[in-house]
Amino acid sequence: MPHTPARPIRRKFHPMRVIGPGLLAVVAAAPVMAEEKVIHAHGISTFGDLKYPVDFAHFDYVNPDAPKGGTMSFRGTGASSTFNSLNPFILKGEPAQGLGLLYDSLMSGSPDEPDASYGLVASSLEYPEDRSWVIFNMRPEATFSDGEPITAADVVFTYEVLLDKGAPSYKVALKDIEKVEALDPHRVKFTFRPGVATRDLPALAGGLSILPKHYYDKVDFTASTLVPPVGSGQFVVKDVKPGRSITYCRNPDYWGASLPVNIGGANFDCYTYEYYADTTAAFEAFKSGGYLLQQEFSSLIWATAYDFPALKKGWVKREELADNNPSGTQGFWFNLRREKFADPRVRQALGMMFNFEWSNQTLFFDLYKRTDSFFENSPLQAEGLPEGEELAVLEQFRDRLSPEIFTEPAYEPPVYEATDPATGKLRQLDRKILRQASALMDEAGWKVGEGGLRRNDKGQVFTLEFIEDQPSFDRVLNPYIANLRALGIDARLTHIDAAQMQQRQEDFEYDIISGRFVMSQTPSVELRQFFTTESADAKGSANLSGVADPVLDDLVELVIASKTREELTVRAKALDRVLRFKQIWVPNWYSGKYLVAYWDVFGRPPEQPPYSRGDGLWWMDEAKLGVMKAQGALR
Structure with a gap:
């Protein structure tokens, strides 16, 4: 779960399944030539060698002897404060959190390597040096939760059904795959389109959740349903209380528990997600043991409310865990599909008013x-300023970029420094910044008129509506709205329910919307979902701003095509610089930490893995749990 201060940004998106830290892709193949060198391996890494050898027993950051048992419970903080579907692959419905527990993929990520994946349903893979295709050799013993074998035909079906009937964003995510073939019952080949960047495609193909063809031959894949589906993973749906809670429990017949990628992980017999109407209700439930692990998103609660009896007695612990993943991409996103946001000076002025x-x-x-x-x-x-290799990347687009990109530093929001002489504290409104923003609005043709409101030359008032389904964010938005009104903007906050929020986000029916994306250490094809022309009008896509610029399209493809980490770094910097200049959002804030609290009933490895919160490797300590129950702390 990404770390988002003040409260989680609950938005549903449908990129491909993720293994490890990156979004996975699919491969396109060329005919195998006699002279073609084919690599046979137990895993694959984007750059460089794999950390773990072919005969590795388990990942370093796990406890291989961790006991199995008990139930881990969280607050459900998915796309909204409720759920009404167990199908995460379509746009219809609000899927429950945790559905990834139901599905395995061909490959699995490592908690201590940002670019690697190792065999899960696949025991090995084969691919040429140019990665133009990949063959996965599947384990014959692998089965679905109903006992039916997982075969290459199921992998082919997964690709085809996601492309034909899945959420629209799958068409963007899967576009580099030319075909998927079952070579025999346990060998499947992905072939990639000629000329595409193939660096990440084998791993992306390996990260697809494997869906059962035999099940969907009888069940409508396009239906939003609460009927527990047949899955390919370690867990099955045990109990569903629509909108209230969902519990997943271990499939006792799961075939792959002893695989190296599974040893030491998924140590609880069950995982429960409890849903609450709002942050206050959830926190009250956590304080009384309603669920066991809390990632805290409210700075107010973290700073002022962790003084309840269970914490004072030592029953509840709280920690700040390191988050070594990129922390950006949280902000208020302008909907550039609306004409009033067309001028970047307008967007810059509006962003400047957030203090x-x-x-x-x-x-x-x-x-x-x-x-x-x-x-x-x-x-x-x-x-x-851009320099060196980053400058060389940007020079390719000089005739299509604003000169300021080359002559001014990468854009940073203004710093509010005005203080109240009486208190010494910062003022909510800085008149100097207000004047600067006002000048930008004037230049863009939005002048202050009757009632102090800004109008264009057609007499239209500049309105700006924020929409929210959680009142807990009002304390952040209301001061920002007050500053916007001082600028002459008819700004307002509208509260809607979770279903309306989801629908309006999917249909792009908003002026400005909150959102956060957790970016990869190695950004790749997922960038197409966020910042490219093809995703701008794809219903339900993650391109919240609707930004559509051929230069961004080209820069995204350059990042995807990077052959070394050094090359990726300079190309990502160039992309970042151009995006920031375009003013498509009002950037928010970050911590670089996970704020977590938990009831002290867990065992855990001595070290947290570098690219994970780490609780996926915890286990239930029955002795601690027994003490808690004896003291009446937990039922």
Whole structure:
């Protein structure tokens, strides 16, 4: 779960399944030539060698002797505060959190390598040096949850049904696959389209959730349903209370428990996600043991409310765990599909009115730092003036880019410094910044008129509607709205229910919307979902801003095609620089930490893996649990 201060940004997107830290892709193949060198391997890495050898027993960061048993429980914080579907692959319905537990993929990621994946349903893979195709050799013993064998035909079906009947974003994610073939019952080949960047495609293909053809021959794949589906993974749906909770429990007949990629993980017999109407109700439930693990998204609660009896007695612990993943891409996203946002000066002026410094001091207890990059807290972030290899990348597009990109530092939001002389604290509204933003609006043709409101030359008032389904974010938005009104914007906040929020996001029916994406250490094809022309009008896509620019399309493809990490870094910096110049969002804030609290009933490995929160490797400590129950702390 991504770390988002103030509250989780609950938006549903439908990119491909993820293994490890990156979004996975699919492969296109060329005919096998006699002289073609084919690599046979137990895993694959985007850059360089694999950490783990062919005969590795388990990942380093796990406890291979971790006991199995008990139930891990969380608050359900998926796309909304409720759910009404167990089908995460279509646009219809609001899927429950945790559905990934039902599905295995051909390959599995490593918690300590950002670019690697190892065999899961596939025991090995074969591919040429140019990665133009990949063959996965599947384990004959692998079965679905109903006992039916997992075969190459199921992998072919998965690709075809997602492309034909899945959420529209799958067409973007799968576009580089030319065909998928079952070579025999347990060998499947992905062939990639000629001329595409193939660096990540074998891993992407290996990360697809495998769906059962025999099941969907009888069940409508396009239906939003609460009937537990047949899956390919370690867990099955045990109990569903629509909109309230969902429990997944271990399939006792799961075939792959002893695989190296599974040893030491998924140590609980069951996982439960409890849903609550709002943050307050959820926190009250956590305090009384209603669920056991809480990632805290509210800085207010973290700073002021962790003084309840269970914590004082030592029954509940809280920690700040390192988050080594890029922390950027949280913000308020302008909907560029609407004409009033066409001028970047307008977008810049509106963004300038968000006073992060005051919010951090007054609302967030100085827990956060300002985001300014789409790859915040990573080496991929653009800084200063473009130079060296990054400049060389940008030079390819000089005639299509604004000159300022080459002559001005990468854009950073203004810093609010005005203070109240009486208190010494920051002012919510900085008049100097207000004047600068006002000048930009004037230049863009939005002048202050009757009632102090800005109008264009047609007399239309500039309106800006924020939509929210959670009142907990009001304390952040209302001061921002007050500043916008001082600029002459008819800004307002509208509360809607979770279903309306989801539908309006999918249909792009908003002026501005909150959203966060967790970017990869190795960004790749998922960037097409966020920043390209083809995703701008794909219903339900993750391109919240609707940005559509051929230069961005080309830069995204350059990032995807990078052959070394050094090349990827400079190309990602160029992309970041151009995106920031376009002013498609109002960047928010980040922490670089997971704020977690938990009832002290768990065992855990001595070290947290570098690219994971780590609780996926915890286990139930029955002795601690027994003490808790004896003391009346938990039932």
